[in-house]
Amino acid sequence: xxxxxxxxxxxxxxxxxxxxxxxxxxxxxxxxxxxxxxxxxxxxxxxxxxxxxxxxxxxxxxxxxxxxxxxxxxxxxxxxxxxxxxxxxxxxxxxxxxxxxxxxxxxxxxxxxxxxxxxxxxxxxxxxxxxxxxxxxxxxxxxxxxxxxxxxxxxxxxxxxxxxxxxxxxxxxxxxxxxxxxxxxxxxxxxxxxxxxxxxxxxxxxxxxxxxxxxxxxxxxxxxxxxxxxxxxxxxxxxxxxxxxxxxxxxxxxxxxxxxxxxxxxxxxxxxxxxxxxxxxxxxxxxxxxxxxxxx
Numbered sequence: 096x097x098x099x100x101x102x103x104x105x106x107x108x109x110x111x112x113x114x115x116x117x118x119x120x121x122x123x124x125x126x127x128x129x130x131x132x133x134x135x136x137x138x139x140x141x142x143x144x145x146x147x148x149x150x151x152x153x154x155x156x157x158x159x160x161x162x163x164x165x166x167x168x169x170x171x172x173x174x175x176x177x178x179x180x181x182x183x184x185x186x187x188x189x190x191x192x193x194x195x196x197x198x199x200x201x202x203x204x205x206x207x208x209x210x211x212x213x214x215x216x217x218x219x220x221x222x223x224x225x226x227x228x229x230x231x232x233x234x235x236x237x238x239x240x241x242x243x244x245x246x247x248x249x250x251x252x253x254x255x256x257x258x259x260x261x262x263x264x265x266x267x268x269x270x271x272x273x274x275x276x277x278x279x280x281x282x283x284x285x286x287x288x289x290x291x292x293x294x295x296x297x298x299x300x301x302x303x304x305x306x307x308x309x310x311x312x313x314x315x316x317x318x319x320x321x322x323x324x325x326x327x328x329x330x331x332x333x334x335x336x337x338x339x340x341x342x343x344x345x346x347x348x349x350x351x352x353x354x355x356x357x358x359x360x361x362x363x364x365x366x367x368x369x370x371x372x373x374x375x376x377x378x379x380x381x382x383x384x385x386x387x388x389x390x391x
Contacts, residue, residue: 127273128328134266156246157219167241180228185220281380317381321373
């Protein structure tokens with residue numbers, strides 16, 4: 096414990112003597128982690144949105160023109176059931192649609208209660224066997240008398256999957272590049288610190304200090320850099336994400352009927368991810384620098 100205490104004290108001391116270098120390292124790594132954090136929250140939200148509508152992958156929503164008679168509405172349902180590939184149809188009244196929308200909005204459902212009238216139309220939910228059947232229904236339904244609009248989610252899901260894949264690949268590429276740059280930054284910072292203590296280290300080695308005893312304060316210094324950058328990056332990501340969701344979160348809920356991932360839920364994941372990444376960068380960067388420039 097006394098040796099650990101000594102190493103920690105030496106690490107803090109050398110950080111104090113080289114404030115500018117360590118501050119620059121923390122700042123640079125924080126910026127890089129912030130970029131990764133924003134990639135991460137974007138990926139999580141796009142992925143959640145895709146999953147929220149994935150259940151509708153083989154579902155086509157057929158909206159009935161407002162004011163249509165009961166006979167016309169029933170005729171639409173009969174025509175849909177005769178379409179090839181349709182497994183079954185489900186009629187949804189405008190009142191039922193409003194209740195379902197209120198539940199989907201959750202805590203924001205109260206916003207729908209003060210509407211002067213229900214703007215949602217009656218509709219049919221058409222369950223199909225496969226994509227070809229869905230395409231057939233989506234193409235033929237607009238020709239049926241009484242049909243106002245057709246909503247089909249498969250194309251949206253496929254596009255979201257492509258976006259999610261792009262963000263995932265972009266995140267991995269960015270992470271690889273930024274981790275390498277971060278390791279180089281930490282290594283250069285430690286290298287300059289080593290040069291400042293070159294004589295002191297030579298004396299320690301002459302007196303019989305072990306390699307680990309010499310390296311430990313520098314490794315702890317790299318770890319401190321990584322931990323500080325992790326905390327700062329998590330805090331900044333939380334503030335930016337909270338600000339963005341505060342501005343557009345309610346609009347997304349109203350327009351798309353989905354909610355964004357809560358900031359608190361993401362923060363814990365980000366902090367753990369950044370701490371592992373930061374500590375790894377600090378240890379690897381400092382180890383490389385010491386091995387290369389001290390030959391210990």
